[in-house]
Amino acid sequence: MAVGAPSVFPLAPIDGIRVGITSAGVRKIGRRDLVVFELAEGSSVAATFTTNAFCAAPVTIAKQHLATGNGVRFLLINTGNANAGTGEPGMQAAMQCCRALAAQVGCSVEQVLPFSTGVIGELLPAERVIAALPSVLSDLDPNNWEGAAHGIMTTDTRPKGATRSLMINGKTIRISGISKGSGMIKPNMATMLGFLATDAAIAQDDLQATLSRSVHRSFNSITVDGDTSTNDACIAVATGLSGVVIDSLSRDAFENALREVCEELAQAIVRDGEGATKFVSVRVSAAQDEDEARRVAYAVAESPLVKTALFASDPNWGRILAAVGRAGVQNLDVEGVTVTLNGTVIATRGAVDPGYTEEAGQAAMAPEDIVIDICLGRGSAEATIWTTDLSYDYVKINADYRT
């Protein structure tokens, strides 16, 4: 129940990054649910986090540890339990795990960033995580990215990874990344979880700016169900061990590659969206500003009526127009709006296009990948949001999740 081709593994290993995976039994015995990233000393680390007011304990702690500027050495990630909505006991559980890891590897507790994903509202069983630390540390290896992509999955049906390499000043640098997420997906700073690393050297501030711009155009441009998670986080690490320093000349090339990795990972989340049978790109163009374009795109991408029509492969352009019409665009002239479905013009001037036929609409809706183009005809800004349809299986997955 996923749309299109899965991610291609293995990913390129990144010099200075080692990854370990094990089964801690956080929620289910025998499932790979604990992942550790070891970062070379001196790595730059940038991050974006959820804007949900109820952010989880690990998000709060990861932010605090990052802010100390002490140099991150380890990422500690568990699935099966989000440690969210757990109050002060949740904070203590996350700190216990960080302290135990720091003690075993000989770094300070601030050099460990914790991440959790899974069920909300149950206390993290810190003792199980701590008991599994020797096992996960003994597994550390540069070639473990695919295992990590498996190890961070919850309702995901397949692992998500992407990699790019590019030449800078005659040397090759690499960027690899993994992500997880399938439901509760409308990231607002980052996806559920994304971990990226490069062997390029880039200053912390530059890495943060590059990551933030890339996340805006990727993880922050997807929605499955409009629900922003309490645990969203995206981390980018630059180990510098390739010896290549990103400077003003190479910055654009590096950022393009990083954004491509982010886009591929973000789209992989949508393709694996809960119950998804369609991968849908909603492109809004000729808007007055980007905010307006995004608002219209999200109104269409999150409309349950549009999404059920997509599930039915029904070219129900009336529902698309209705969603555009309620998106709160000031003084929208409906006469200027054109809607195109996979290249077939379906609506112009606020009504069905004179050349449209139901047969052409059906044919346009048949593929798994659907592009809805909405031209607002009032400016030059644009935005693209990626989403899924709404199927029986979305309801089934989320009605059954805890039982």
Place this chain on the structure above:
Amino acid sequence: MAVGAPSVFPLAPIDGIRVGITSAGVRKIGRRDLVVFELAEGSSVAATFTTNAFCAAPVTIAKQHLATGNGVRFLLINTGNANAGTGEPGMQAAMQCCRALAAQVGCSVEQVLPFSTGVIGELLPAERVIAALPSVLSDLDPNNWEGAAHGIMTTDTRPKGATRSLMINGKTIRISGISKGSGMIKPNMATMLGFLATDAAIAQDDLQATLSRSVHRSFNSITVDGDTSTNDACIAVATGLSGVVIDSLSRDAFENALREVCEELAQAIVRDGEGATKFVSVRVSAAQDEDEARRVAYAVAESPLVKTALFASDPNWGRILAAVGRAGVQNLDVEGVTVTLNGTVIATRGAVDPGYTEEAGQAAMAPEDIVIDICLGRGSAEATIWTTDLSYDYVKINADYRT
């Protein structure tokens, strides 16, 4: 597939109002799909309409005709076709129907208000409506409200009506109303369609103000799927034939009764929401202002994850907190938030309540009617939004609607 008790019929007839119903075969042969209200001369008429930029042709025309101030004499309502997204041909079709009715009854075309509901994007077959006018006019009768409630249904599974009577200055006045709606429900000015009438006399301006306030607290406080229709309209008629004039002394009593009728009709729409198995009241209290309370209530009421948990009768308070957390409340102190489910406190201080048990949560979620109380702990404003769960049948109904 509807929640709770159906509306009670018959409704009290309103002196000065006659109603006719017939089958025009707009979409399906033999289905009651055409309704006419005849209004006594001199009636006051107030109205609220959709704010969707793509409003349907009949909405545009009804607004224009009302604005002439010529005195409305007839409401002409069809189902099976919304005449929305139909451009200029749609406007002409609606006007043809109005003209034909005006000619047969001997009034001016501006004294006819048209209303349509049903499939979006197909031209209204005006000739079928016009051919059925003699039949619907011959059916006019003061006691036909129940038939009209049937005649305006689309995906509704049951007719919706409400009635109140009250004593003013020793005389009885009556208010009756009907509504329709089941999907594409997040009215923003009015419901899909609502028609109310009273035999009290009330000035046009007062009636409009009373209706607008009542609609805000009823039809504009419900959501099934967050999709605002292109055809929403709510009409209130005051014939004055009871001889009772609503003045400053009786205004509050009258408005309370009108609002009660609106609330009952709005809640009936939610109870009949597409695929509904739960009727859910989301009450937000202790907010800084009403707008904030409504924003939080809508975020919870429209969260697919909260709605699927409701379908599963799963007391998944984590999803409720997550929805509150992403509602965009500035500087929300999660320590001050309390969530109560049907009287059982489930979350306090941003975490599960110490006294909460899963058994108590399950018991609270078992009934068909669910009240989610969210105390934000930061002010004195409040709001209540009514909604449904999200079930397999919602997907089924909307994936199959046109096929």
